[in-house]
Amino acid sequence: MQKQPLVITTGEPAGIGMDIVLMLAQTGELRALGRPIWVLADAQMIKQRADELLANGSLAHGLKWQVMTPTLRPTINLEDIDAGTLNHEADDEFVVINVPCAAPVVPGQIDVNNAAMVLTQLELAHQLAMTKRVAAIVTGPLQKSALIDAGLRLLDGSMFSGHTEFFMQQSGCDKVVMMLANPAMKVALVTTHLPLKDVPAAITTENVERTVEIVLQDLQQKFGVANPRILVCGLNPHAGEGGHLGDEEIRVINPVLQRFIDMGVDISLAMPADTLFTKRHLAHCDAVIAMYHDQGLPVLKSHGFGDTVNLTLGLPYIRTSVDHGTALDLAGHGAASASSLYQAVLMAHDMAMQARPVA
Numbered sequence: 358m359q360k361q362p363l364v365i366t367t368g369e370p371a372g373i374g375m376d377i378v379l380m381l382a383q384t385g386e387l388r389a390l391g392r393p394i395w396v397l398a399d400a401q402m403i404k405q406r407a408d409e410l411l412a413n414g415s416l417a418h419g420l421k422w423q424v425m426t427p428t429l430r431p432t433i434n435l436e437d438i439d440a441g442t443l444n445h446e447a448d449d450e451f452v453v454i455n456v457p458c459a460a461p462v463v464p465g466q467i468d469v470n471n472a473a474m475v476l477t478q479l480e481l482a483h484q485l486a487m488t489k490r491v492a493a494i495v496t497g498p499l500q501k502s503a504l505i506d507a508g509l510r511l512l513d514g515s516m517f518s519g520h521t522e523f524f525m526q527q528s529g530c531d532k533v534v535m536m537l538a539n540p541a542m543k544v545a546l547v548t549t550h551l552p553l554k555d556v557p558a559a560i561t562t563e564n565v566e567r568t569v570e571i572v573l574q575d576l577q578q579k580f581g582v583a584n585p586r587i588l589v590c591g592l593n594p595h596a597g598e599g600g601h602l603g604d605e606e607i608r609v610i611n612p613v614l615q616r617f618i619d620m621g622v623d624i625s626l627a628m629p630a631d632t633l634f635t636k637r638h639l640a641h642c643d644a645v646i647a648m649y650h651d652q653g654l655p656v657l658k659s660h661g662f663g664d665t666v667n668l669t670l671g672l673p674y675i676r677t678s679v680d681h682g683t684a685l686d687l688a689g690h691g692a693a694s695a696s697s698l699y700q701a702v703l704m705a706h707d708m709a710m711q712a713r714p715v716a
């Protein structure tokens with residue numbers, strides 16, 4: 358039986374999303390997975406980007422792909438895609454599902470007129486995953502500011518803040534967890550794309566509790582760790598210094614963690630974040646839970662930017678992503694590494710092979 362497709366969104370068309378898909382396809386690693394790869398991109402623009410990369414020597418040879426052009430407006434017609442897959446030929450590197458841009462694309466230059474096309478990629482990917490037409494979503498980088506400047510919003514009307522929040526709301530989940538993983542460590546976050554000033558108010562009993570539950574469940578189900586060992590960062594310097602440097606640890610974080618400890622979960626109380634990320638501790642843990650984005654991610658990325666995968670835990674489908682942004686400075690030059698995309702694709706593929714239901 359043929360394996361289900363993986364869908365890759367190329368994200369911001371002025372960024373490196375299309376470059377890294379093309380460069381990864383050239384290595385043959387996409388075809389080696391033995392499953393159809395569906396790439397969401399503007400069909401003309403990806404051809405143009407491939408020609409640019411061929412011209413500057415970044416692609417050694419031309420690549421062959423099929424194009425499907427489903428109806429996307431006023432609503433997405435998934436049946437067009439079902440019919441289109443019949444044309445897929447065995448020697449194609451991938452299938453491009455055409456999501457047209459509204460304006461011409463200049464590599465490195467954001468045009469907010471193309472922001473809606475980026476959002477359409479996410480909507481389409483979500484619908485393909487929810488209807489089980491694909492085994493997993495792998496996302497390329499988007500420019501959050503472009504969607505925000507274009508006035509595009511999440512389902513609940515709030516500002517577009519990232520893929521994580523988008524897929525959470527589209528799926529009707531009340532909470533998901535952003536985790537980034539590389540060979541050195543796995544770091545999950547209690548809060549995601551929030552201004553620093555809003556973080557303390559978001560460190561609530563429910564948020565910490567749900568984060569721990571989701572991390573525990575997905576370490577077991579998606580990573581096969583039977584009894585995970587989890588270390589948790591405090592919010593404040595030195596985990597609050599006994600309440601003298603902030604009291605969220607005493608009021609909120611530790612009471613939640615103590616309840617998990619009492620249930621037999623192998624989890625720490627809040628630890629000082631500055632020394633948690635040391636070899637001695639990391640050697641004996643399966644994941645770290647950090648309270649906010651720039652508490653955990655700089656440490657993780659300093660250990661493996663380019664080899665890290667961003668994944669969303671708690672969704673009803675598999676979603677992995679690159680660890681980097683749009684790198685506008687590199688778009689069209691062939692200087693971007695496709696390594697994180699490769700890791701994200703591999704992780705999605707491996708999780709899909711486990712074929713364990715995630716909801």
Ligand SMILES: NC(=O)c1ccc[n+]([C@@H]2O[C@H](COP(=O)([O-])OP(=O)(O)OC[C@H]3O[C@@H](n4cnc5c(N)ncnc54)[C@H](O)[C@@H]3O)[C@@H](O)[C@H]2O)c1
Nearest residue numbers: 497498499500501502678680681682683684686687693694
């Ligand atoms: N998955 C995502 O959609 C995602 C992830 C992170 C950032 N972003 C967004 O990307 C935009 C730009 O963010 P930023 O400038 O902070 O980060 P960035 O990752 O785009 O760039 C940071 C630095 O890393 C380099 N870099 C990035 N990817 C690279 C690659 N594949 N190979 C080689 N070098 C690479 C860039 O050239 C730059 O010097 C922002 O809008 C941000 O929100 C999106």
Ligand SMILES: N[C@H](C(=O)O)[C@H](O)COP(=O)(O)O
Nearest residue numbers: 519520521522667678680681
């Ligand atoms: N926080 C992510 C990172 O630093 O890599 C990035 O902004 C992407 O997040 P989403 O997957 O939610 O777009």
